[in-house]
Amino acid sequence: ISREMLKSNRMSGDLPLNINIKEPRWDQGTFMGRAQHFFMVTDPRNVLMSSEVLEDARVTVENYRLGIMKPGLTEDQLWRAKYIYDSAFHPDTGEKMLLIGRMSAQVPMNMTITGCMLTFYRTTPAVVFWQWVNQSFNAIVNYTNRSGDAPITVNQLGAAYVSATTGAVITALGLKALTKVSIIGRFVPFAAVAAANCINIPFMRQRELKCGIPVTDAEGKRLGESSTAAQQAIVQVVVSRIGMAVPAMAIPPVIMNALEKKAFMKRFPVLNAPVQVGLVGLCLVFATPLCCALFPQKSSMKVSSLEPELQERIRQNNPHITTVYFNKGL
Numbered sequence: 001i002s003r004e005m006l007k008s009n010r011m012s013g014d015l016p017l018n019i020n021i022k023e024p025r026w027d028q029g030t031f032m033g034r035a036q037h038f039f040m041v042t043d044p045r046n047v048l049m050s051s052e053v054l055e056d057a058r059v060t061v062e063n064y065r066l067g068i069m070k071p072g073l074t075e076d077q078l079w080r081a082k083y084i085y086d087s088a089f090h091p092d093t094g095e096k097m098l099l100i101g102r103m104s105a106q107v108p109m110n111m112t113i114t115g116c117m118l119t120f121y122r123t124t125p126a127v128v129f130w131q132w133v134n135q136s137f138n139a140i141v142n143y144t145n146r147s148g149d150a151p152i153t154v155n156q157l158g159a160a161y162v163s164a165t166t167g168a169v170i171t172a173l174g175l176k177a178l179t180k181v182s183i184i185g186r187f188v189p190f191a192a193v194a195a196a197n198c199i200n201i202p203f204m205r206q207r208e209l210k211c212g213i214p215v216t217d218a219e220g221k222r223l224g225e226s227s228t229a230a231q232q233a234i235v236q237v238v239v240s241r242i243g244m245a246v247p248a249m250a251i252p253p254v255i256m257n258a259l260e261k262k263a264f265m266k267r268f269p270v271l272n273a274p275v276q277v278g279l280v281g282l283c284l285v286f287a288t289p290l291c292c293a294l295f296p297q298k299s300s301m302k303v304s305s306l307e308p309e310l311q312e313r314i315r316q317n318n319p320h321i322t323t324v325y326f327n328k329g330l
């Protein structure tokens, strides 16, 4: 880091050094702010960034943290560099992440996998193959995104991979066996996602259902633990996960069912998969960031809906409180 750069920064001095580029650019308390943030984070164009552009963004971000700026750097350029940097480098280790594990690869990868799942749903080998592809992709994302301070071992990753693949294949084949009608068969991938979420999330969070999750007042002061809040948190997460799958997995089958009857599609059946992938992509690009933004991470409920003992305790210590808050989890 050269003395010249420091000097030129001091002379131009155009951008204040106190912009917090660790945080999202937009207010996460509002729907619009969350939507803008998630659109930036999932922007698939970031996948195509050359290594020079990435390197440039890295230098800009790391230098800014040290208080050094290129002359003439604007706030927009700085935020752009931040989002490019975040898209490609691991937040804990600073290493460059595997391409297909990045957030910016989620939409293209997801639309390909979902589109193919919705197209090739008729035969058992195809169902098994695409469930396997999806879980392998998930495993890569898990590996790429593993936290830096408590690294998961390869054994743990492998165990999760095997159990996730087995579960997904069994659910999909089970549902497939139940349905023989064409239009219903098309919804099997969606039903599999819904069923998996309804089973997995309560199962993984059963401890919270038993022992409760912390509830706080508006300022974040802890008031106690509540299983009722845990129930509500889990229902919200399951609903929002299934809701997120609706645009991509429930709408394209309806359109495809109509399209496939058209003479044009009958003449060129090879168009099936690309059209399906395109439809899913269209839904994902718009629906996923909006769905992520829909529910704030902090949820609330009325004191009067909590367990009686906890209500009693809150009324004694804080009689003015009517609403409690809790983190709904992922």
Ligand SMILES: *[C@@H]1O[C@H](CO)[C@@H](O)[C@H](O)[C@H]1NC(C)=O
Pocket: 101, 102, 103, 106, 141, 145
């Ligand atoms: C990776 O983890 C971060 C935070 O730990 C999260 O915000 C992000 O959504 C994860 N990315 C993927 C692709 O799962």
Ligand SMILES: *[C@@H]1O[C@H](CO)[C@@H](O)[C@H](O)[C@H]1NC(C)=O
Pocket: 113, 114, 117, 134, 135, 138, 164, 168, 189, 193, 196, 245
């Ligand atoms: C792929 O697997 C993940 C995790 O099990 C699941 O949430 C997702 O819905 C699956 N995708 C498809 C298209 O079924």
Ligand SMILES: *[C@@H]1O[C@H](CO)[C@@H](O)[C@H](O)[C@H]1NC(C)=O
Pocket: 135, 136, 138, 139, 142, 157, 160, 161, 162, 164, 165
């Ligand atoms: C990815 O990680 C999640 C959360 O740790 C786990 O539930 C899931 O089974 C993992 N998926 C694969 C395919 O390893």
Ligand SMILES: *[C@@H]1O[C@H](CO)[C@@H](O)[C@H](O)[C@H]1NC(C)=O
Pocket: 106, 110, 114, 134, 137, 138, 193, 241, 244, 245, 246, 248, 249, 284, 288
């Ligand atoms: C793909 O998108 C669907 C719908 O938004 C979502 O339910 C699913 O979890 C995503 N799958 C992966 C592997 O990211």
